[in-house]
Amino acid sequence: MEITQELLSDIVSSALKRGATEAEVIALETTDFSVDVRLGEIETLEESASRGLGLRVIYEGRQASASTSDIQSKSLEKLVADAVEMARLTSVDEAAVLPSRADLAGSTEVDLQLYDETIAALPTERKIEMAKAGENAARSFDPRITNSEGARCSTTLGRMLLVTSSGFVGEYRGTHCGLMVAPIARDGEQMQVGGWGDRQRWINKLDSPEEIGHEAARRALRKLGAHKTHTQEVPIVFDAAASGELLDSFFDAVSGESVFRHASFLVGRLNEVIAAPMLTIIDDGRLQGAVGSRPFDSEGLPTRRTVVVEDGVLRSYLLNTYTARKLGLHSTANATRGLTGAPGVGATNFFIAPGKYAEDEMIASVKNGFYVTEMIGFGFNPVTGDYSRGAAGQWIENGRLTSPIEEVTIAGNFRDMLRGIEMIGNNLRFRGNLAAPSLKINKMMVSGE
DSSP, X not given: OOOOHHHHHHHHHHHHHTTOSEEEEEEEEEEEEEEEEETTEEEEEEEEEEEEEEEEEEETTEEEEEEESOOSHHHHHHHHHHHHHHHHHSOOXXXXXXXXXXXSOSOOOOOOXXXXXXXXXXXXXXXXXXXXXXXXHHHTSOTTEEEEEEEEEEEEEEEEEEEETTSOEEEEEEEEEEEEEEEEEEETTXXXXXXXXXXXXXXXXXXXXXXXHHHHHHHHHXXXXXXXXXXXXXXXXXXXXXXXXXXXXXXXXXXXHHHHTXXXXXXTOTTSBOSOTTOOEEEETTOTTOTTOOSBOTTSOBOOEEEEEETTEEOOOXXXXXXXXXXXXXXXXXXXXXXXXXXXXXXXXXXXXXXXXXXXXXXXXXXXXXXXXXXXXXXXXXXXXEEEEEEEEEEEETTXXXXXXXXXXXXXXXXXXXXXXXXXXXXXXXXXXXXXXXXXXXXXXXXXX
C-alpha cells in the first residue's frame, strides 16, 4: 500500500473519533546507499529502504505518540488505539498543543530546489567511481601518503508527509550526496590521518572527488611532526571546520529546549549584547538547494529566516511550538521530529555571516598563537558556558604558520569567547546544514606540557 496524504488524513480522523483532542501524523520514506572503498577495493556496499508512520495525539492536554512500519488496516487501527489510550494515562502539560491554524504554512508548493534527479538516477558504478577517485587523488598527492582508512560515497533519497488536525497537509522530497576521504600520511615512525568531505543536495554543488582527496591529503600531511606546546594563554584562529564546531556548541545554548529548562547561559539575555559587534548568526530554512532547507517544519509551520545574533546582540532563540509556549514567545519554525516522541528543536541552515578577512590576514595578525584545524572530544557546558576541547593544528609565530601541534586542550568560557572575537573570515562554505567562516578569538588557554 502506498503512503498518501489521504491515508494520513484518515488516520487523523480516526484518532479524533476515538477521543483525541488533536492529532498529527508524519510519514517518512528513505532510501540510503553507501559504498566504502579502501586501497582501491570495495569493502562494503549497502542499500536500504525504510518507511514508517508516526502518530502524535493530544487528549485534554495529555500527549502520547506511537509509530509503525506496517500500514495495513489492522495495524493502523492498533496504532490509533494505542496512542489515544497512552495519552489518557499521561499527565497534563498545558504547553502540549498543536500550532494554531493561522500559523500553519499556506502553500507547501514552494520550490526550494531540494530534489536532484541526477542523484536519484546516479548508477551504483558511478558512486563507486567517485569513492575510488577521491581516495586515488589523496594517495597520489604526495609520496608520504602511504596508506588510507578509505573513502565513502553515500546518497539519500527522502520523502516527508505531514497531516494535522489543525488543517495542515503537506509533503516534500529531498536528496543528499556525500563524499568523504581519509588518507594516512607517514614520515618515519609517525603516522597521521587526515579527513575531508562534502555533503550537498545537488551533485553539481558537491566538490569534485579530486578536490576532496587533495584537501584530505593536505590535512594529513600538515600534521606530520606534530608535538605538544607549553601551557599558555594566546590568540586562536579557528579554521572554518573548527569554527563550525564552535557554532554547533552555540546551538545548544540558543535551543529553546535548553532555554526553557534554564540549562543555558543565555537565559533571559534577549536583546542584550552577548558578543563582539561584528558577529551575526542566522538560521535560514529557505536557502535554495541547501541541505537544511525545507518548506515547512515538523509541525507544519512555514520555515523562515531567523536572525539569532545581530551585530553582537542576541535577538532570538530557536523554538518549536512547545518551547515557545513555555517561554511565552512564538515558534521560529524549528520543530524537528522522527516517527516517535514529541517534536524537538533543530537547526535548518545555521551559520555565521561571513566577515571581510581572508584567513591569511587573520593568521598574519597573530604574533604568537594557535591555528586550530581539528577539535577532539566534547567539553561544553551550556549552563555555565565553560568550554574545553582537545585540539590540533599549527603554531603561529610572527604571523606565519610554523610547527604542527597536537594533544593539547583549548579552554575558555563562551561568554568571553563570543566577546573576544576580533576577526571573521570571508570563507563561508556550506558542507552540510551548519557552516561558519574562520574566526579569530583574542585569547584562550592552551594547555599542553
